[in-house]
Amino acid sequence: MSIITTCLTNAVKKSRIKKVCLVSDFLYQREIVDSLEFDTFHVTRGRPIAFGTGLKLANPELKVIALIGDLITLGGNHFMHAGRRNMDIVVICVNNFIYPKIAGNTTPTTKVPFSQYAPFERPINVPHMAKSSGAVYVARWTTLHNSELTESITQALQKSGFSVIEVMAPGGSYFAGIPSLKNESELLKFYYENSVIKNGEDTRNVEIIPDNKIIVGKFFEQERPTFLDSYNAQLSRVMGDKFKPYV
């Protein structure tokens, strides 16, 4: 977690954007909050995109970052629709999968790691879902791809529109008690060593499959009018000169 926030802080500095606001659904440690140079909201699980939509629309000057753990479960619908609207939000999706080589007998999934019978469900391909929803920037990195992750967040911050960056990060409690794993940093290393960078890869091919390499990289980028662009365009079409654009 602290690695991601460090990358985030560096990216915000690099992008030179002043009015930044972070919405997340994580419990923050005090040290992390103290180290952040912008306003932070900790809201309900999976809903930072919805909260961020309100922030962005009521004050278009803000750059909103949504740091989400329960993105594709609780936040699935918000994710899809924010993509469709092209809401100007940078989404950092923190993904804690369980891996067969570590857990010994499980295949990857997102949300049912606590049962010995689980998981048998198919995981979601987040980058592909982001692209299909209409995101303008899609990337995936592991937490050890430090400079790449920082660079990606910087690019996403400088773009207007719905950007999605998936980060493969170990969640400490998920792995407690698994004998083959000594500590979290081993998992970090495992992710890193078992990944292969393929920038520009078709998002259909980046599904995470057990025992295969994790494909990371910047997959996709496009230009599309944001929600407020479309809102202003439509209202001035209807109202003509009377309409003052909402910015």
Added chain:
Amino acid sequence: MKAGTHRLSGNEACAEGAIAAGCRFLGVYPIVPALEVVERFLKRCPEIGATFVQMEDEISVLAAVLGASWTGKKAMTVTSGPGFSLMMEHLGLGVMLETPCVIVDVQRGGPSEGMPNSPSQGDMMQARWGSHGDYEIVALCPNSPQEMFDFTIKAFNLSEKYRIPVVVMADEAVGHMTDNVVIPNKIELVSRKYYKGKKDKYLPFLREPALTGIPSMVDIGNGYKFHVTGLTHDERGYPIMNAECQEFCVRPLMEKIRKNVDEIVEFEEKDTNNAEIVVLSYGITSRVAEKAMDLATKDGIKVGFLRPIVVWPFPEKKVRELSKKIKAFVVPEINYGQIVYEVERCAGGNCNIIFVPSKSGAVHEPEEIVNAIKMGIKEEKREEVIQVKISNQQ
């Protein structure tokens, strides 16, 4: 809208009230019977520099409204039963983050999808207890288009003053009723407190006085570097999980309302001084109750009338005081018994409580209430709430 008299439906008056109160953000998900509020607000949006968004569900609607409110704009949403249920998650967040906002619930028949085009008062308890954990809420009950206008403004004022989500509990009948609405020249508005000290000294949950004080807000994105969380937090907004901090964090959420209850509570009363029976009703039902009261007075019965304008917090003191003087409270509601139990609690066995349910999905007939009033005169002292049988019951 210009001052003067206008012909408006309750829902339209509500939208105009919001605009007059300075609401500049509306989050919506379309739902019957609240649509006209949305239509009216959307039509007026560009000219007043407001914005709106139609979200994917009511969960995200209230999340967006809370977000918008933190930027400093007054924000509102409109819904009905099914949407109100989905909003409960963020009603709790709104209370915990002490975010001013207004929720208008144009009640319809329930449970579940119920009857979209019929009036109901079935969400009264949900407004009070719907979200998990302990909290206090403020809810207002309008009974005419004029009050839809006035109470929406009042709701914004209360929410800004106490930093709390305020619910306007309207119903389908009031929402769709058309009447003259007087828009006054001058409207008194209240705005939230802003912090004016040094940027690095800002504490988002600092209260003065402790317990009942209302914390100040700041302009976000301007370098205050604050953190707020829906978890139990201290005055810096940092999450701390222990009993002491739970007490520090949650107790004031009650106290800021409970200690100011005399200031918040509002009710209308008529002829309660010498009354033997008092009809306690709110919302659309209070209009029928007034008619019933007139009919019963003609028959020589001493009837009083009490209408909570602010239903939550409940006018406990008033009800307790009256209960010692009268024979019975008659409580008509368009539900199967909600506020009547609050009346029973406050009356504490001092007088009879007669509950008049309605034929589901319809407003009472005045005669039903008159019969209940007559029953109240005759009936001996009983311990339990007396349920009146309604005409279509077997």
